[in-house]
Amino acid sequence: MKEIRAIVLRWVDSIGPLSGLGICRSVLGLMVVRDAWGYLQKYADRGFYLNQFNLPYADWYPAPTEALYFSILIGLIVCGMLMAIGALTKPAVYTAFVLHSYHLGLNEMWYRHNRYFLALGLLLLSLAPCDRAFSLASSRVSVAVGSLWSSTLLKIQLSLIYLASALSKTLDPDWSSGRVLFGRGVMKDWNSLAPEWLVTLLPRTQLVELITISALFQEFFLAIFLWVPLMRRVALWVGILFHGYIELRYSVITFSYLVLGVYFLFVRPTLRDRIIYLPRAGTLCRFLRQAIPSLDWLNKVELRESSGARIVVTDFDGRSYRGLFGLIILGTALPLTFFFTFPLSLVRHLTDCFDVATPKGREEIAPQPWMSRSNALALLVAVIGIYLALVWSITFEHFPYSNRHHFHFFDIPLFAVILTLVNQLQLGPKRK
Amino acid sequence: MFAESSDFKSVLFREMENGQRVRARGGEWEIRSRSGEIVRYSWSEMVQEFHLGYLEQVTHAKTGMAVTLKYMQHALDWVMQRIPDDRATRRLHLYVQYSKAGGPWEEVWLSSTPREPSKQ
Numbered sequence: 119m120k121e122i123r124a125i126v127l128r129w130v131d132s133i134g135p136l137s138g139l140g141i142c143r144s145v146l147g148l149m150v151v152r153d154a155w156g157y158l159q160k161y162a163d164r165g166f167y168l169n170q171f172n173l174p175y176a177d178w179y180p181a182p183t184e185a186l187y188f189s190i191l192i193g194l195i196v197c198g199m200l201m202a203i204g205a206l207t208k209p210a211v212y213t214a215f216v217l218h219s220y221h222l223g224l225n226e227m228w229y230r231h232n233r234y235f236l237a238l239g240l241l242l243l244s245l246a247p248c249d250r251a252f253s254l255a256s257s258r259v260s261v262a263v264g265s266l267w268s269s270t271l272l273k274i275q276l277s278l279i280y281l282a283s284a285l286s287k288t289l290d291p292d293w294s295s296g297r298v299l300f301g302r303g304v305m306k307d308w309n310s311l312a313p314e315w316l317v318t319l320l321p322r323t324q325l326v327e328l329i330t331i332s333a334l335f336q337e338f339f340l341a342i343f344l345w346v347p348l349m350r351r352v353a354l355w356v357g358i359l360f361h362g363y364i365e366l367r368y369s370v371i372t373f374s375y376l377v378l379g380v381y382f383l384f385v386r387p388t389l390r391d392r393i394i395y396l397p398r399a400g401t402l403c404r405f406l407r408q409a410i411p412s413l414d415w416l417n418k419v420e421l422r423e424s425s426g427a428r429i430v431v432t433d434f435d436g437r438s439y440r441g442l443f444g445l446i447i448l449g450t451a452l453p454l455t456f457f458f459t460f461p462l463s464l465v466r467h468l469t470d471c472f473d474v475a476t477p478k479g480r481e482e483i484a485p486q487p488w489m490s491r492s493n494a495l496a497l498l499v500a501v502i503g504i505y506l507a508l509v510w511s512i513t514f515e516h517f518p519y520s521n522r523h524h525f526h527f528f529d530i531p532l533f534a535v536i537l538t539l540v541n542q543l544q545l546g547p548k549r550k
Numbered sequence: 551m552f553a554e555s556s557d558f559k560s561v562l563f564r565e566m567e568n569g570q571r572v573r574a575r576g577g578e579w580e581i582r583s584r585s586g587e588i589v590r591y592s593w594s595e596m597v598q599e600f601h602l603g604y605l606e607q608v609t610h611a612k613t614g615m616a617v618t619l620k621y622m623q624h625a626l627d628w629v630m631q632r633i634p635d636d637r638a639t640r641r642l643h644l645y646v647q648y649s650k651a652g653g654p655w656e657e658v659w660l661s662s663t664p665r666e667p668s669k670q
């Protein structure tokens with residue numbers, strides 16, 4: 119009993135870097151915007167929800183007036199954006215949690231797993247020190263460190279979702295036989311993507327069973343191996359592929375992004391464990407000096423000056439690589455390039471021909487922001503303004519549904535730009 | 551990922567005072583109110599969530615068929631309560647055909663609670 123108590127206390131007291139939590143908060147903020155935007159579209163198309171068939175959970179649950187309902191949606195969009203950039207962070211998280219939970223309870227037909235997951239994420243964020251990193255206010259802090267218990271709960275929640283999903287599908291004969299995925303059109307995707315000889319070689323029934331087994335295996339795999347340090351990066355890569363496909367093919371509103379946001383909590387809690395040695399001269403080196411700090415959201419990379427002629431990158435395990443392969447290794451530490459570079463980086467496990475000696479005793483280069491703080495702030499405001507203007511105009515212009523649906527994919531680059539700019543605004547004091 | 555992959559097709563019927571069931575084509579019908587005005591009703595304007603508004607066409611069921619049928623039943627009762635001028639309709643019915651995960655088509659009749667005699 120004492121041991122269990124000690125484990126619980128150790129878990130509650132555990133502290134670590136908060137950069138992953140900060141990014142997760144930003145992603146959740148963007149998802150608050152996306153979710154509210156969907157309901158704003160419904161409001162624009164169909165009018166006030168109480169004028170149509172709706173199903174409150176309970177008669178005593180207070181229903182809003184139309185003006186209040188509209189204000190709640192606008193409030194959620196504002197709170198989501200504040201969460202994303204990390205301004206007035208805690209009040210924004212509390213308010214978003216209250217408004218989102220209230221909205222979730224208004225209509226039983228509005229229940230979705232991803233909306234519940236978002237509410238739960240907001241609750242845990244409101245209890246976490248999520249305002250100390252990856253925010254406009256965090257530049258004063260050298261390295262943001264804080265309690266991780268709520269992050270652990272979020273990670274456990276994600277694994278439970280994977281496990282529950284995989285188990286229920288395995289026990290469901292419709293699912294395990296492949297009929298569900300067949301009904302969702304995976305064969306059409308296969309026929310359009312796979313080479314013709316493969317399509318003719320594999321019988322459709324066996325193929326759909328194979329795809330089903332693969333989907334179930336991936337959910338079990340992700341539930342377990344995100345927790346295993348040796349397999350974590352493989353699991354993250356598989357997860358990005360898995361959710362990326364689902365998002366591009368079916369667009370499940372917020373779920374894919376929420377999961378990717380929680381993935382940042384699984385990242386190893388170390389800082390600046392990769393070193394890049396950059397020669398003084400050269401256009402590429404000058405570009406990297408400015409680009410790496412902007413893209414290094416998790417503060418994983420240290421820049422050092424090199425007297426040699428080639429770029430050398432030292433990975434977290436101490437092995438060093440030069441040139442293009444060094445940049446591939448570096449890419450595995452940067453969120454925006456991880457998915458593309460991680461499979462290529464695995465080549466190093468097959469051969470040591472890329473290994474080089476680690477340069478010694480070189481001076482550290484202070485990260486140079488891509489642009490001044492005021493310019494970055496102005497650009498961030500402009501990007502958010504453009505995004506909100508697009509959301510607003512597309513919501514209240516009566517475009518066909520398919521056009522709006524495709525607009526969802528503009529979110530991805532815009533969200534990446536917003537997160538990169540928020541990271542840019544932290545540069546300087548935080549890293550010194 | 552998706553819990554279920556089911557399709558359904560539903561047709562709306564009005565049950566008249568004499569017990570006859572009249573199909574409301576496209577979920578729309580018109581009545582003459584007490585004041586003599588023509589009043590038009592449209593199922594798809596009153597019921598829009600959860601793909602329940604799509605009548606007479608094969609539609610993908612959100613989440614699953616069990617919950618879709620549950621919401622259809624609630625929708626029938628909700629609509630019935632909001633057509634007080636239509637004194638000719640005693641109750642509404644939905645004839646639903648559905649196929650779960652590409653399986654055989656099944657059918658079910660759903661009925662609203664009948665109009666209370668005092669309100670006729």
